[in-house]
Amino acid sequence: SCSLHGCRLSINIKETLDKNTKNNASKPCDLVASKNGVITSIVTQNGTPLVQKGDKVKKGDTLITGNIYIYSDSNEVLETHKEIAEGTIWAKTRAAYECSFLRSYYKKEYKNKKSYTYAAYLCGKRVPLMPEIKQEEGMDQITEKIPLKIGKTFFLPFYLERTITRRFETVKMEYGKQEAYKEAQNRIEKKIRKFEEKGIKVLSDNIEISVNDIKCEAKGYFILEEPIGKIRSIRDLTKEQEEKLKPTEE
Numbered sequence: 001s002c003s004l005h006g007c008r009l010s011i012n013i014k015e016t017l018d019k020n021t022k023n024n025a026s027k028p029c030d031l032v033a034s035k036n037g038v039i040t041s042i043v044t045q046n047g048t049p050l051v052q053k054g055d056k057v058k059k060g061d062t063l064i065t066g067n068i069y070i071y072s073d074s075n076e077v078l079e080t081h082k083e084i085a086e087g088t089i090w091a092k093t094r095a096a097y098e099c100s101f102l103r104s105y106y107k108k109e110y111k112n113k114k115s116y117t118y119a120a121y122l123c124g125k126r127v128p129l130m131p132e133i134k135q136e137e138g139m140d141q142i143t144e145k146i147p148l149k150i151g152k153t154f155f156l157p158f159y160l161e162r163t164i165t166r167r168f169e170t171v172k173m174e175y176g177k178q179e180a181y182k183e184a185q186n187r188i189e190k191k192i193r194k195f196e197e198k199g200i201k202v203l204s205d206n207i208e209i210s211v212n213d214i215k216c217e218a219k220g221y222f223i224l225e226e227p228i229g230k231i232r233s234i235r236d237l238t239k240e241q242e243e244k245l246k247p248t249e250e
Helices: 177-197 241-246
Strands: 002-005 008-011 029-033 037-046 062-065 066-073 079-084 086-102 104-122 125-128 137-150 156-176 201-211 215-227 228-235
Touching: 037 062, 062 086, 062 228, 079 125, 086 104, 086 177, 086 201, 104 137, 156 228, 156 241, 177 201
Parallel strands: none
Antiparallel strands: 002 008, 029 062, 029 228, 037 086, 066 079, 086 215, 104 125, 104 156, 137 156, 201 215
8 A cells, every 4th residue: 555645655565365375265175184183172163174183194185174964854865055165273283493503603703893885866866975995805885865854744755874884804713612501502492482483382292402512403393282274175075974974863
């Protein structure tokens, strides 16, 4: 969406589901497992559930079918409706983890002095306001653009460009055994935070960390609890699945 404030055009972008995730159904479909796991909870809004809490499922197994059967008093199928399967299915899953890094590494040690140079952009043309510093080895440069405006919304047709130059020396460092172990733990914790940011619960982890003279390795797996339902074009049920749904005298 766009909005105009003074002479500034603001464009707001909202992220939507990637069409490749196939979770925005518009026609009858099934909900299937996106990965292997053990069902921890299932809530069906529409369709017919084929699994329950505690069931083991494999990737691609149908969890909620869009097929809805209407039976007669003698348990014979009278009608079949195809719907958009909807529901929330959580499962306990396993995610492999592997990470390794060298104990020796290089670190930048910056000097305290910073250098600043400025340039101006006027109607698309760049005009240096002072001698520029050419970037060389052992030097980092950060360039930022500073728009000029009157008040909050009246932006002028030119802006300043500021370049910050910092010199550094590259120093070879090495993790001690305890430091390497701690760094591996930090990387594992960072991975856990990424899971949590996605709404995935980390129930436990089984990761072994080993440190030798050259590198540090972490290898194992996480036990997670996450939603695993994704849509797929509706398919007819197998005879075994139909028997599970068929009413009994009980």
